[in-house]
Amino acid sequence: MRGRSISRSIQDPEVRQFRQKMETTSAQEIYRQRAPVVEFPNAWIKDKLGLRQFRLRGLLKVRWELLWACLTYNIQQWIRLCWRPSLAVSQN
Secondary structure, X not given: OOOOOOOOOXXXXXXXXXXXXHOOHHHHHHHHHHHHHHHHHHHHHHHHOOXXXXXXXXXXXXXXXXXXXXXXXXXXXXXXXXXXXXXXXXXX
């Protein structure tokens, strides 16, 4: 393509409203509190499962791959927090 080009993005009203909301101090405080909770599972999935990039193509297949990774994380947490203590009690 030769010559000049101009690109102009038009934001949806919902996107504009969300960005305005995120500029408030209360929304930023909520996200600061959310970060430690959300970042650990992301790091765990990346490190323990090796999910640094998706192995499949297509949005549906990527969603399934991510669903399996999240399910694996949740089962691991369930085992760590709930299942093992009750198993140890029932064996005594």
